[in-house]
Amino acid sequence: METMILTREDVESLIRMDEAMNAVEEAFKLYALGKAKMPPKVYLEFENGDLRAMPAHLMGYAGIKWVNSHPSNPERGLPTVMALMILNSPETGFPLAVMDATYMTSLRTGAAGGVAAKYLARKDSRVFGFVGCGIQAYFQLEALRRVFKIEEVKAYDIREEAASRFVKYCGEKDISASARSIEDVCRCDVLVTATPSREPVVKAEWIEKGTHINAIGADAAGKQELDFEILKKAKIVVDDLEQAKHGGEINVAISRGVIKVEDIHATLGEVVAGLKTGRESEEEITIFDSTGLAIQDVAVAKIVYENALKSNRGIKIEFFRI
Template sequence: MLILSAQDQARALAMPEAIEAVGEALSHFSGGRANVPLRTGIPVPEQGATALFMPALVAGAGSLGVKYVSVFPRNAGRDKPVIHGAVLLADPETGEPLALLEGSYLTALRTGAASGLATRYLARPDAAVAAIIGTGTQARMALRAVAAVRRLREVRLYNRRREKAETFARELAAQLGPEVPRLQVSPDPGEAVRGADIVVTATTSHTPVFPAGAVGTGVHICAIGSFRPDMQEVPGEVVARADKVVVESREAALAEAGDLLIPIREGLWEAGRLHAELGEIHSGHRPGRERADELTLFKSVGLAVMDVVVGRRIYERARQLGIGQEVDLGVFPS
């Protein structure tokens, strides 16, 4: 079995390839060619945390596996990552374990890639100004993905702790270089969002992270941080105004996404207004953006098909490049 660290995965697969892999995964899912049970979430109330277990089979992509990921928000005060995890890949023909991948990097990569895929289809072609709310790994990956599908001239960053946003800006400037000519830290989320063409929210907030009035027409929003029914990043009024709301999975989003469930409970939005799954758009069965003035929202809660298909792409490339650590688990005699 091959062990692949975050560094190994970063060497093996670039963001544009990850975006294509996510498109393949979601097309299989929306086409009914994947077996993906709803994920099992185990609360860890003593830590205000959640442990998630997500299996998936995408036979057409040669992908079978299970993902474990934990979200422990208090780790931010312990100088530890908020997200930990691992993905175990298996051979769909024999069932034998193939690889164990560090999961927090893969989670951020595939979530970022989903944001890039959604932005490709839902943002205006001339979108050039992005606002990023949140400054963690998810935000970094989402920005990389958005920059892979749109030519950005300005990125505005916001975090409740300004020093974190300033550190983030310095890191991005070093990583992105001339890809984004202007990076700036905004003093408040309203200023960051006002006038932006693309808005990315990458937080674990339980309340909206920007004012509803800051969002104009023609904007595309990627809400990728919140993942539980009691979490909300996007104001309900904005969801109600959206011309198109797109998700990875109707079933998962309407079971887990507080950004949708809370407006439904408040009578601001109806599930029947959900426009499409992203895989339906990628496969050409549903339209993406159709007018420049549309307000579009992509709400992500994560889907294991993305993990196992992107993970399989990483595994195959790592084999080709000789990346990773080989471990012999041995076989117990039957």
Template sequence: MKTLLLKKEEVSKLICMNEVIGTVEEAYKAFNSDQVEQPDYIGMHLPSPRGEIDFKLGYYKGNEVISMKASSGGFIDNPTAHGVPSGMGTILLFDARSCALICVMDGSLITGLRTGAAGAVSVKALARKNARKITSIGTGNQARMQIRAINEVMKIEAIHAWDSHPDTLSKYKTDIESEFRIPVMLANSKKEAVEQADILITTTRGKGSLVEADWVKPGTHIVAIGTDQQGKQELDPEIFRGAKVVVDSIAQCTEKGETWHPLNKNIITKDDIHGEIGEILLGRKPGRENDDEVTIFDATGMAIQDNTTASKIYRNAIERNVGTFFEFFAS
């Protein structure tokens, strides 16, 4: 039994964003088709100045693969103190028929890719067809990934951006305009940026409300990415009142996502959650129904997204003869 090792530079050459959008759509549909077993993920916060680490485990009956991902972030001293990145990821793939380890791959790119693709999938399902302007609250790596993915599914005419770090904001403008030739306007305030949005993306590690309800214009689609653990928050809970709320996983989002906050304040109940995005993709529930409704996609990230994306990378590697095999188990 041989196990395939895929390094970061190899993973980067084995999949494109359009393929990832497809694997994420497959993941969401599978999740709502009784094809997935996905235990609650485990997250640990480590003492400052260290960050957090998450473990996500999933089994997909459609490909007979079990995936396990460890993903860390926020370790700001890592580059200088330990010579490694501030965030890292590793994915293990097991053949579900034998539970033999078939692949070990760098997972740092996959988290970013599939999270970006999730935003794009939600835009297809929930944004207005005439949406052209994007506002990005937060301008780090995931903010860039959201643009890369959404650019695959719609024409972006302008981006308004805000970040609490001016240097990060300025670099975002340079990078996005260079890569996509899309004009980026640097907002003087969060309010100024949000008021321009057809699509609002939040990708911060916020610990409190960054976006107020009265800033959000009718018809806005909100892609809420940053809140995936208790204690994080980006949106004023009042935004959820009367909005069409769609989540990746009701179980996760009501416990660890942005949706927890309006539930905790009794602004909405679980019955007010429109549904999971897989239900919309399967045609069981409607997506956007008019140009005035505010739609919210609360994404906490699911193991099945890692599973389908990593499995596609593994299949591509086998087909293209990429990676290094090693004997992990004695026969």
């Protein structure tokens, strides 16, 4: 029996954002309904980074993503994050595929942002703000523009060239965009924060009533992008309570007693499955606290694998003779 090997180039050509969004939405729902398994992430820590094992079982597949985070890698000419996914048959455990999961991580994170905004942002949202214009900003934009009619993008990054590049990209997609001050960017209908910050970068007085925030950047202990005051007055929806408590946007506020676990409104899956409400008024401020879940990775890997089978893409290897 053969195992399929798929490179990043293969993965990129085998899945579209709309397919990823459907898969991720379904994964959140199944998880909330108890129809998906996801043991906690395992961290293997080093002096200069870490490796994380992220297993999950859903939609007829099992899989594990093995992903690093080494912030000083760019100095060595290597990316900060590199990931591989092993996709197995839950029935036999056979490794069906080994694939690049670096692109998949960006794609599924963008997809989750799009799904969250679909349930939590005002339907008439037109102005979109981006604080942090690195890789994730592009994937968030790609997902959001499949849900909303984006009329204007406002962009801020501490590196001006990152904001300019993002503005140019929006222009290429026929979206009117400009680089602005951070205060100005925060005055929008949907705000995406995607920085690696460990200090709040967004102040409460900049956030108007009715804003939805996709808080993407905080995905490890000690990371934080939003002022505590925003968390105190917003309706907070997390991807997973355990992960968010330890490493999401809420982690610092919870560890310092600024907010309590009971203040968290719901998981995104509970909202998607209709077990909890999403946005209830035009006025409320909503936050999606994203940490990134293994169920998202496996749901996306399933589509990649099935599309690869259909199009006969990828290399096939007999790892062991049976």
